[in-house]
Amino acid sequence: MAALALAGCGLGAGSTPSNVSLLVTQGFGAQTVVSDSRPKIVGADTVMRLLQRNAVVATTYGGGFVASIDRLPGGGSSDWFYYVNGVQAGKGAAETKLHDGDHVWWDRHDWSAAESIPAVVGSFPEPFVDGYGGRRYPLRIECTQTSSKACAAVEHTFAAMNVEAFLGCLLCSQYNLSLRVVVGPYATLSADPAADQLARGVGASGVYARFENHGTRLALLGPSGRVVRTAAAGAGLVAATRFLGQPPVWFVTGTDAAGVAAAVSAFDAATLDQHFAVAVVDGAAIPLPDQEP
Amino acid sequence: MSYLRRASPLHAARAAVGAAYCGAIVLAALVVADPLVLGVLAAAVLVAGFASGVGSRVARSLYLSVPMAALIVAVNALVSRGGLTVIARLGDAGPLGQLDITLEAVAYGAKEALVLVVIIAACALASAAVDPDEFLRSLRRVSFRSALTATIATRMVPLLALDAQRIGEAQRCRPDPGGRLAVMRAITANVLDRSLDIAATLEVRGYGSARRPRRARRAWSRHDLAFACSAAAIAILAIALPAPFSFYPEIHGSLGVTTWALCGALALAVLAPFAQRRGIRP
Numbered sequence: 001m002a003a004l005a006l007a008g009c010g011l012g013a014g015s016t017p018s019n020v021s022l023l024v025t026q027g028f029g030a031q032t033v034v035s036d037s038r039p040k041i042v043g044a045d046t047v048m049r050l051l052q053r054n055a056v057v058a059t060t061y062g063g064g065f066v067a068s069i070d071r072l073p074g075g076g077s078s079d080w081f082y083y084v085n086g087v088q089a090g091k092g093a094a095e096t097k098l099h100d101g102d103h104v105w106w107d108r109h110d111w112s113a114a115e116s117i118p119a120v121v122g123s124f125p126e127p128f129v130d131g132y133g134g135r136r137y138p139l140r141i142e143c144t145q146t147s148s149k150a151c152a153a154v155e156h157t158f159a160a161m162n163v164e165a166f167l168g169c170l171l172c173s174q175y176n177l178s179l180r181v182v183v184g185p186y187a188t189l190s191a192d193p194a195a196d197q198l199a200r201g202v203g204a205s206g207v208y209a210r211f212e213n214h215g216t217r218l219a220l221l222g223p224s225g226r227v228v229r230t231a232a233a234g235a236g237l238v239a240a241t242r243f244l245g246q247p248p249v250w251f252v253t254g255t256d257a258a259g260v261a262a263a264v265s266a267f268d269a270a271t272l273d274q275h276f277a278v279a280v281v282d283g284a285a286i287p288l289p290d291q292e293p
Numbered sequence: 294m295s296y297l298r299r300a301s302p303l304h305a306a307r308a309a310v311g312a313a314y315c316g317a318i319v320l321a322a323l324v325v326a327d328p329l330v331l332g333v334l335a336a337a338v339l340v341a342g343f344a345s346g347v348g349s350r351v352a353r354s355l356y357l358s359v360p361m362a363a364l365i366v367a368v369n370a371l372v373s374r375g376g377l378t379v380i381a382r383l384g385d386a387g388p389l390g391q392l393d394i395t396l397e398a399v400a401y402g403a404k405e406a407l408v409l410v411v412i413i414a415a416c417a418l419a420s421a422a423v424d425p426d427e428f429l430r431s432l433r434r435v436s437f438r439s440a441l442t443a444t445i446a447t448r449m450v451p452l453l454a455l456d457a458q459r460i461g462e463a464q465r466c467r468p469d470p471g472g473r474l475a476v477m478r479a480i481t482a483n484v485l486d487r488s489l490d491i492a493a494t495l496e497v498r499g500y501g502s503a504r505r506p507r508r509a510r511r512a513w514s515r516h517d518l519a520f521a522c523s524a525a526a527i528a529i530l531a532i533a534l535p536a537p538f539s540f541y542p543e544i545h546g547s548l549g550v551t552t553w554a555l556c557g558a559l560a561l562a563v564l565a566p567f568a569q570r571r572g573i574r575p
Contacts, residue, residue: 009384042377046391049377052542063375063541094374097391 013043019101019130022054024069026108028208028223028289029122029274033070047082047104048093064094069106077112084133085126086240087248088118088206101130105274113225113289117206117276119240119248124272127248128163128179137179137247139165142172144184151183153264154252181250185260186215186237189253194243198251201225207239207277208289216255220279222292229290231255231281236263239277239288254280296425298575299346302566303418305573306516308428310524314566315419317524321531321559322411327538327546328400331407333556337563338414344567347421354417355410362406369402370394375541376401401540433506441500445491449484456483516573519566526562530555 020041024034039054051057051069058067066080067073074080082093083105089096098104103123131137139158143151146167158165170182171192182189189195190211197205199212201221208221218235222228236254243249252267254260262280272278277288298304303311318338325331335355342351376395383392425447432440460479464470495501513521534555538546546552 010382011380012382013379014382043379044382044391044393045379046393048374049379049542052377057542059375059541062373092374095391097385 013045016041016043016045017098017100017102020050020098021103022050022106023104023274024051024055024106025274026072028109028276029105029107029287032274033072041098045098046094047084047089047096047098050098050104051093051106064092066093066106069108072108074108078108078110080106080108081111081117082106083120083123085130086120086123087127087132087242088116088120097134099130099134101126107276110223113208113221113223114202114206118242119206119250120276121238121240121250121272121278122275124269125161125163128158129161131179137177139163140168140176140178140180141165142168142170142180142182144170144188148183148257148260150252150257150260150264154181154183154267157267176246176249179247179250181252183252183260183264185256186211186218186251186253189251190215192249194241194246194249195251195253197241197243198237198239198253202289205239205241207237207241209237209239209277209279211237211255218255218259218279218281220281220286220288220290223289224292226292228292229281231279234258234262234282236260236266236280237277238263238266238272238280296421296423298424299422300573300575301345301347301422302516302569302573303341303345303422303520304424304575305514306520306566307431307511307514308424309431310517310520311423312419312428314520314524314527315415315423317527318415318418318563319412321527322408322415324531325536325555326404327536327552327555328404328407329546329548329552330536330556330559331404331411333560334563335407335411335414337560338411338418341563341567342414342418342421344564345418345422347418350421351414351417354413358410358413361413362403362410365406365409366399366402369405370398373398373401377542397540397542397544400544404540434508437503437505441495449487452487453480453484456480514572515569516566519569523562523566527559530558530562534558 020039021037022034022039025032034055036054039050041050041053048063056070059065060067069080082089084096084102103126105123128139141151141154145151146169155165155167170189182192182195186195186198190199198207199210201210202208202225210219210221211217212219217230217232218237219227219230233256236259238252240248240250252260252263254263262283266272266278266280266285271285275287279286279288318334321334322331325334339348339351339355342348371392376397378396379393380396380399381394383394386392426444429440429444457476457480460476464476534551536552536555
């Protein structure tokens with residue numbers, strides 16, 4: 001009986017997770033459909049049941065897939081995707097159980113440029129506070145210059161949130177089981193295989209920005225994956241991706257030291273909220289993907 | 294396949310009308326979503342079976358459909374991801390994710406099982422109260438060869454059952470009786486032999502060159518009219534008066550006037566033709 005209880009078996013709805021929030025948007029977070037910091041939740045709900053309790057949902061395939069939310073249909077090149085604590089789930093919403101502190105974000109967006117966006121920054125400070133998949137992960141801040149102001153600022157941000165972070169060097173570990181926040185100019189990060197994805201485009205990284213010319217230029221991409229504008233000196237980027245199923249890697253980076261400083265200035269919940277990634281160009285935070293003309 | 298003419302209004306009606314009556318009940322079971330209406334329909338079919346003198350056969354079919362119904366409920370409860378009211382949690386099943394049994398999935402499975410029960414009961418009523426030979430005869434003008442094939446096939450089934458019984462009895466007299474597989478093998482060989490004999494007989498008697506027969510005029514009896522009207526009423530009621538009922542994500546249905554009216558009207562439409570008891574003797 002004890003083993004069954006530990007495995008999550010039992011009669012009835014089960015215990016209700018706390019501090020769960022729900023966000024439903026479309027267009028990469030541009031337009032809010034449902035935003036509820038205290039959604040209705042009953043027992044050990046799944047992501048799908050949370051959504052069904054708090055929005056008008058049509059499902060297909062025996063309730064396993066979302067066909068529409070609040071009469072906004074999926075299908076074609078624009079479909080519904082969900083992220084729990086900023087991490088794209090590997091399972092269907094009906095199979096994903098909710099845990100304490102989960103921030104569930106459904107977004108309807110064009111996936112023609114990127115079939116998979118493995119991680120997003122718009123749920124910050126998640127996944128650093130509550131982890132994901134019901135498991136908390138250690139956090140490592142990896143700076144190319146550990147004594148830099150940018151590195152200290154990022155460390156201070158986590159300290160202010162009471163999130164314990166370990167300062168480490170870049171590529172000190174071959175395989176990571178930690179959440180990583182990588183801080184430094186992109187040119188100094190490119191040896192990192194996860195960072196290398198940022199130069200290979202949105203199809204590889206899921207980030208609608210691409211570093212070019214050895215990291216000295218930052219191309220901002222639109223929803224279709226086309227370059228909307230290109231920024232050079234002083235451009236920063238806050239973005240997240242995953243590499244080979246490892247925990248998400250966040251980048252606080254830029255085309256140069258000034259760009260990293262600009263990215264650090266955008267590294268807060270208010271700026272990142274509800275965005276897939278954020279670029280900072282000429283002091284202005286630009287949600288990614290950038291708006292196409 | 295064990296049709297026996299009895300003194301009942303349904304037996305007295307022409308076979309095509311009887312088949313249409315049972316077909317209308319099947320259609321209603323497929324169209325109606327409300328479990329209450331389906332339950333009333335199942336009860337009405339059972340009563341119709343007793344009114345036709347074949348109640349025990351319909352009841353037996355209901356009894357036999359229970360395991361299938363239970364299987365449908367169990368499979369739907371395990372497979373369906375819909376529903377918001379969790380009644381049991383079976384834990385994380387690896388790649389299948391979280392397995393939760395919801396009240397809505399059980400209820401929907403029960404409704405589908407009820408549909409199956411009504412369909413099986415209606416088919417049992419048809420097989421016991423509708424003359425298969427007359428029904429197939431009525432299809433001669435549509436497709437002579439298909440009707441002939443179906444007639445021979447339906448006649449072969451009880452014959453094979455008798456064969457199986459006979460061979461089984463003979464087998465039991467032996468010191469080493471053997472299994473059912475041996476009986477099946479013997480029956481299969483038998484049926485192939487008989488098929489060849491029948492094919493040769495049909496060829497010799499010139500069935501292959503037969504033409505479409507003339508229409509056989511036969512006046513409509515009061516029972517024909519009653520069951521034809523009943524079949525039409527059942528189909529129209531089921532299609533035109535839907536009792537709204539949804540199972541997912543939560544069970545929503547009304548026990549309002551419309552639902553009760555549909556229950557009463559369907560029961561009346563199914564049973565009304567049995568009120569006329571004149572002229573039912575075989």
